[in-house]
Amino acid sequence: MNKFFIFSTGMALGLSHFTSVAAEKIDFVKQVKPILELYCVSCHSDKNAHENAELNISTKAKTFAGGEDGIVIRPGEPDKSSFYTLLVVKPTNKRLMPPKDKGGPLPKEMTDIVRNWIAQGAEWPDEVTLTAVMRTDFARDIQPLLQRGGPFNDKEKETLRLWIEQGAAWPEGFKLGGDGTKDPETALIEALHQKISGNSKEKSEAEMKAYTGNITESVTFDMVPIPGGEFLMGSPDSEAKSNPDERPQHKVKLDPFWMGKFEVTWNEYELFMYPDHGKVTQTDATHQSDVADATARPTKPYVEMSFGMGKDRTPAISMTQHAANKYCQWLSATTGHFYRLPTEAEWEYACRAGTTTAYSFGDDPAALDDYAWHGDNSEFKYQKVGRKKPNPWGLHDMHGNVAEWCLDQYDANFYAQGKDTVSVNPWNKATEPYPHVARGGSWEDDAHKLRSATRRASDPSWKQQDPQLPKSMWYHTDAQFLGIRVVRPLKVPTPEEMHKYWNSGVHLE
Numbered sequence: 001m002n003k004f005f006i007f008s009t010g011m012a013l014g015l016s017h018f019t020s021v022a023a024e025k026i027d028f029v030k031q032v033k034p035i036l037e038l039y040c041v042s043c044h045s046d047k048n049a050h051e052n053a054e055l056n057i058s059t060k061a062k063t064f065a066g067g068e069d070g071i072v073i074r075p076g077e078p079d080k081s082s083f084y085t086l087l088v089v090k091p092t093n094k095r096l097m098p099p100k101d102k103g104g105p106l107p108k109e110m111t112d113i114v115r116n117w118i119a120q121g122a123e124w125p126d127e128v129t130l131t132a133v134m135r136t137d138f139a140r141d142i143q144p145l146l147q148r149g150g151p152f153n154d155k156e157k158e159t160l161r162l163w164i165e166q167g168a169a170w171p172e173g174f175k176l177g178g179d180g181t182k183d184p185e186t187a188l189i190e191a192l193h194q195k196i197s198g199n200s201k202e203k204s205e206a207e208m209k210a211y212t213g214n215i216t217e218s219v220t221f222d223m224v225p226i227p228g229g230e231f232l233m234g235s236p237d238s239e240a241k242s243n244p245d246e247r248p249q250h251k252v253k254l255d256p257f258w259m260g261k262f263e264v265t266w267n268e269y270e271l272f273m274y275p276d277h278g279k280v281t282q283t284d285a286t287h288q289s290d291v292a293d294a295t296a297r298p299t300k301p302y303v304e305m306s307f308g309m310g311k312d313r314t315p316a317i318s319m320t321q322h323a324a325n326k327y328c329q330w331l332s333a334t335t336g337h338f339y340r341l342p343t344e345a346e347w348e349y350a351c352r353a354g355t356t357t358a359y360s361f362g363d364d365p366a367a368l369d370d371y372a373w374h375g376d377n378s379e380f381k382y383q384k385v386g387r388k389k390p391n392p393w394g395l396h397d398m399h400g401n402v403a404e405w406c407l408d409q410y411d412a413n414f415y416a417q418g419k420d421t422v423s424v425n426p427w428n429k430a431t432e433p434y435p436h437v438a439r440g441g442s443w444e445d446d447a448h449k450l451r452s453a454t455r456r457a458s459d460p461s462w463k464q465q466d467p468q469l470p471k472s473m474w475y476h477t478d479a480q481f482l483g484i485r486v487v488r489p490l491k492v493p494t495p496e497e498m499h500k501y502w503n504s505g506v507h508l509e
Contacts, residue, residue, distance in 0.1 A: 026117040039098045041132040060124040078118040087111045136163040193495040199336040205256045222261035241448035245412040251422045252345045258488040262385040269316035272330045292333035298474035309381040315402045315483040321436045323474045324405045324484045329502040340501040342487045343427045344408040347439045351452045353393035358451045360391035365447035372400030378443035399450040402483035403438040407504045410435040410457040442481035
């Protein structure tokens with residue numbers, strides 16, 4: 001099991017609070033407060049006073065009043081402020097703050113935040129009070145929970161959340177299940193597989209019908225059956241403005257599946273993003289409470305994620321492939337049916353819908369306005385889903401609006417591997433953080449980038465402006481052109497296969 005990701009905790013890995021921004025303004029609440037609450041307040045406060053600590057940092061007034069050593073913060077002068085200098089003394093120095101048994105010495109990223117904050121004037125909102133946050137200990141707090149497995153009660157979930165927020169320290173050599181027990185990930189997926197298998201009634205392609213799935217009574221999504229079959233994947237040399245990575249054309253054979261009629265909207269995705277906004281309830285299912293709640297959820301974004309483009313019936317955007325996979329897992333746990341991202345082959349097959357032209361409506365991009373939102377008609381933003389004509393199989397916005405994640409690792413030469421045979425359900429499984437494949441083009445793209453065969457490779461620049469350290473595993477805030485569409489295969493995969501689909505990317509992307 002990947003020691004950097006335990007999806008049953010329901011939170012993200014990383015020190016997302018501890019943002020290091022040398023040249024930019026330090027935000028006390030977002031950047032300094034979490035450090036002080038985690039490492040300092042337990043000793044330096046009214047409630048948790050240490051016998052040798054007279055300094056009280058629970059409020060601005062008490063902190064700036066100083067302690068037994070006098071004034072500890074001199075705004076604009078970090079090197080004369082013991083509030084900072086004691087963080088960076090040698091580890092052997094007895095005055096090191098916090099002491100080794102309290103987590104010291106702190107990483108440079110954190111001490112730099114404190115230094116820059118003081119250098120910038122040490123601004124601290126008067127109304128902000130600090131409260132100690134429990135520091136987790138792996139052997140004491142975490143190992144027993146992981147060995148036992150879920151479901152976890154609220155207190156245990158909070159402990160796991162804190163552990164991950166604090167860096168998810170994992171002793172070298174420790175492996176789950178070493179005593180013969182199932183690790184939480186395996187146990188969770190096996191329980192979910194059992195539920196999904198019981199709910200899947202369709203046994204043949206002939207039984208596949210369009211249907212509406214319910215997340216809540218008011219939030220639904222539509223699924224369209226896609227017949228199995230063969231098609232010629234990629235573009236011919238003669239296709240205008242085609243690219244070398246779309247060749248050679250090769251035969252692909254696919255099993256039947258359902259695909260989302262529309263791109264996943266914010267109405268759906270925010271139920272996954274913000275579990276505290278209300279529990280998902282269904283009158284015809286009771287299984288979702290444990291397994292859905294135990295699925296990892298994104299950390300709260302540090303920016304408004306629609307970037308002013310609106311959220312009602314508009315496509316959710318800017319999630320990493322890891323986040324998209326976890327959404328599919330959560331949706332599966334919530335609804336009792338197996339959902340995942342499409343493979344690149346499934347996506348192109350569904351987009352073409354039996355056609356062999358550059359677009360599903362023909363070769364002439366002049367007709368694109370009837371079928372797609374793109375750079376020339378989108379008014380510089382995404383649009384509500386379903387407002388353009390569908391393709392021949394009833395799927396809307398396959399061209400444009402937002403590009404859509406696929407499962408595959410992007411490889412410009414991957415098609416060459418299947419040129420001399422018929423590839424059956426091909427999937428280029430990811431082994432690296434970058435690049436992965438997105439398809440379909442977007443609201444900001446030129447017409448030729450919306451062709452059925454066009455491929456797009458993910459890039460680290462998609463989160464270039466993310467100030468977090470490490471950068472978020474959940475958000476590509478510079479990829480406002482990027483969304484998702486889900487599929488549901490007719491054949492329910494095994495628990496092992498489910499795990500591979502939902503963890504197909506490298507989540508530290």
